[in-house]
Amino acid sequence: MALSALGFVGTIGDDDEIHIVSEESDSDDEAVKPKKKRQKKNTEFASGFEFTEKTVDDGALWNIDMYLRKKKLSSFSTLDEKIARLRKEKKKEKLTEKTYSKKDNNKVQLEENKEEMEKNEESEEKEDGEENEDEDSDTESDLESLSDDELIADTLLLKKQHEKTLEREKKKRKGKDKVKSMNSDSNQLTFQDAPPLDENTSFQDMNLSRPLLKAINAMNFVHPTPIQVATIPVALLGKDICACAATGTGKTAAFMLPVLERLLYKPKQAAVTRVLVLVPTRELGIQVHSVTRQLAQFTEIDSCLAVGGLDVKLQEAVLRQGPDIVIATPGRLIDHLHNAPSFSLSNIEILILDEADRMLDEYFEEQMKEIIRMCSITRQTMLFSATMTDEVKDLVAVSLKNPVRLFINENTDVAYNLRQEFIRIRENREGDREAIAAALCSRTFHDHVIVFVQTKKQCHRLHIILGMLGLNVGELHGNLSQTQRLETLRRFKESNIDIMLATDLAARGLDIEGIKTIINFTMPNTVKHYVHRVGRTARAGKSGRSVSLCGEKERKMLKEIVKRARNPVKSRVVPPDIVAKYRDKIEKMETDIEKIIKLEEEEKELRISELQVNKAKAIIEHHDEIYSRPKRSWFQSHMERMAEKEKLTLGKTNVKPSNKSKKQHKKPETPEERVQFEVMKAQEYAIREAKRAGKAKRMTVFDDNMPDTTAKVSKKKVKSVHTSFEKELTNTSRRAVKGFRHRPSSYEERKKKSKGGKFKSKKKFKRR
Known part of the structure; x- marks a missing residue:
């Protein structure tokens, strides 16, 4: 006992109890688990020092928890909460209409309607999931049908041509490398x-x-x-x-x-x-x-x-x-x-x-x-x-x-296990894209789906539409804050989101396990972008599927993709009655979509006003610290950055000429420089005003002190002068003076002279 008291461990006695724990048991007994060794404390830091934030979690994504503590999410409701609230309101409206239509029924029927209201609230949330099971067989049969005969013919012909060109390119590669090495370019x-x-x-x-x-x-x-x-x-x-x-x-x-x-x-x-x-x-x-x-x-x-x-x-x-x-x-x-x-x-x-x-x-x-x-x-x-x-x-x-x-691979090669499918959209049916995407997401592809959209605005609209249809959706694009982007990615990785709507922001490099389907709402601009988009699935030897909506203007891009495809490309057909059904649903939701967008705009304005108020408070409280702090510099000036943007938007040939004649003042950094800058601006303004005052005023017919009403009346009087007497007095040209001297003044004298033939024509008085 003395040895055991000192900490030494002896042999097991005959009367001692032994606890045996099997390896397969799931018990949470902490006494069995070995204790971790205590690490030595680092003496480089003070005792009260703590790291406020981790940079990256041990998992595969950024640890947002510590980051969100510092930058708290706003108290406003999220888009998903707004959509859920609207859906509940609609369900209640439908059920109340049913109850009011049966006013003349007995009390027993009213009680039954109340029970139906409670049951419908639970059953309608799973309505879309039950439809999917019934219609899976129909979609599989549609998948195998190759309705677009022109597309299949293109695949067969282009496939043979592609195999021949591959052999030729391999032979020519050696010659091209030699030519490159012999080039005498700088x-x-x-x-x-x-x-x-x-x-x-x-x-x-x-x-x-x-x-x-x-x-x-x-x-x-x-x-x-x-x-x-x-x-x-x-x-x-x-x-x-x-x-x-x-x-x-x-x-x-x-x-x-x-x-x-x-x-x-x-x-x-x-x-x-x-x-x-x-x-x-x-x-x-x-x-x-x-x-x-x-x-x-x-x-x-x-x-x-x-x-x-x-x-x-x-x-x-x-x-x-x-x-x-x-x-x-x-x-x-x-x-x-x-x-x-x-x-x-x-x-x-x-x-x-x-x-x-x-x-x-x-x-x-x-x-x-x-x-x-x-x-x-x-x-x-x-x-x-x-x-x-x-x-x-x-x-x-x-x-x-x-x-x-x-x-290792060609520049435009997609994964070998990728199944590529295309849905043809006729020329007059471009407005069916939203209905087709909604039908695909709600009927066929239920989870681990990424839908690539061309613009941020369309991505946000699709989020509202699919959310109103009861789907679990998230969006990822540049208009979101960094916390929102990381939160969407985390939820999609953890399968809390079934469908992620994204722009080309998510097209490059992201490795998310278990992505089954990629849907291209619109075809990308180049084959390179298409390869990156569909590369989010069929990774590391796993299989995947890509479905692209292809319009008439995008058929050229489709032919290039088909030409480079390893496996045959298939055409998927969505039945027209299903497209019409979802199109009608979206048309009915237009008022709700506008309502949600207005709510978001109002919340955005409130959020901006709150930020401005907080900024003003911070400036008042920490005025000296803010203005004494040096501003962050950039390797380009503001003018150079704007010129670069013009190059990217207009192209290098259409760059607008810069105005070098304008004076460019350096932005003040210290408080003294700011005071000097304000004084300089006041002096320049005084000089401009003095120049304007020294200039001679223009001569005008009317007096400057005359009120506007009289000026308008006088102008009207001048314009209304049409009598011959006033014209003769005001016209002082050489021809008019001669005519006034030699011509007869009255109508009777002119008539007498014209009868005698002595009246001379006007041609005599013409100026030579």
Whole structure:
């Protein structure tokens, strides 16, 4: 007993009780679970120090809980709540109409109607789900029917032509590479030959470190994909890479594994940023960051996320510590480079562009030039995309040095397991798109669906329509705040939303498990955009389906897609009576749609007024702090930014000439400069007024002091002069004076002279 009191454990006695717990039991007995070892407290921080916010959760998405504490959601009702409220009101109206129509019935019938009201409220919510089961057989039969004979004929002919052209292109590739290398252009760029692929290689054969192999096993990666087999060995050698592979083939792990291996092999001596990953959208940046954290979970490599819409000060605090890897969008990164004094890109060893074709287009052109200018010259550059092109101008802009070309798939290849379907819309039936989309979502495709819409306004309208039909819908586009966008993504990943309506914001890079169907409300502008959209499904070897609504003007795009398709493309037919049924439903809902839109506009105005009031209060309370704080700078001036926008909208040939003659005053920053600026404006105004006062006034017929009424009357009198006497007095021309002297004055004298023939014609008095 003495030993046990001191903490020593002895042998088990004969009378001691033993608790046996089976491995299969689900008991929550905490005494059986082993206690976790207490970690040593870090003495670098004070005892009362706490981190206020996490950057990324251990899961696959941004941890919104801590972020929403700081930026609370508004107290106004959401769109889904408005739709649910309207639906309940409609149901009550219908049921009350039934009760009022049966006034003459007995009390027993009234009680039965009340019971029906309660039952109908529960049953009508599941009405759409019960219809789906009855009509599944009809849709399957419609699916197999190929009604569009022209489309099938095109598929067969174009398929044969495509197979022949593939063989010709393979033969011509070697000749094209030689021609490229022989070009004497200043922007010359030659690709190195990629090493041969060995499909039997595993992650253990790639000389990766144990922490990375352990993370790969924890993420359930079994066998590397072709892009990973091709990229990892070349990237470990430090060569520049230009890689292209189909969507959903693991490109993020393909560039992050060699990066982490190099950082482990060459540990840092000082806290500096050595790797930069640039992405076009915020959601893709969050996804890449989460994958990076999962791959580096057994290492000491730290990463940072710098994207728009999130707290700038927290990002600056993390960047000040010098994280190894920074994942950022171009706009927010430039903001930090110009306004965070301790952050720079001079020590960057590896630069990665994810979705590189999007990063190198005109929209990000000036921003990419600024970032590349600030990066280190001696760096490794890697470009990755599903629709990559090897155009010389774009790649030279990133200053690649003898890059290795790793094109696993063609630029316009979709996933092999993707089933592509199209619904033909006749020329006079363009207004049926909403009805067809509503029929597809409510009858056939119930969950894990993304509907891609061209505009934000149409996306919001579809959300209201499908919500009024009783579907669980969410929307994702640029008009939403960052918290709303992250909340929609989280709910869709957790299957709390069945259908997500999105613009092309969600078309690139997002990896969401279990997406079954992609619906294109309208066809995209290019085949490249189509490949990215349908690439959200049929990822990592799984099957998927895409359904596109194709009008008469979009048939050319359809033929290009059919030409490049690996599997035969099918035509889906929605029965016209079903389209008419949903069209009538939408027409009846127009008043409710307008009502919801008006409510949202009113709430938006109230929200703006609240923000303005809060801003005014903050300015009054913290006036000195706000105006003494230096303003955030940008690498472009306001005029340069507006000129860039004009180039993007009008095109480079139609740029409006800039007005260089106008004086441009610098914006004041300090309070003293503001006072000087106001004094200067007052002086300029006084000079302009003095010039106007010194100018001579115009001569007018009427006096300036005369009131307007008399002036109007006098003007009317002048205009109403039509008598001959007044005309003769006022007309002082040479011809009129001669005529006045020599012509007879009265009508009788003129008559006498005309009879005698002595009256001269007017031609004599004509001016020569």
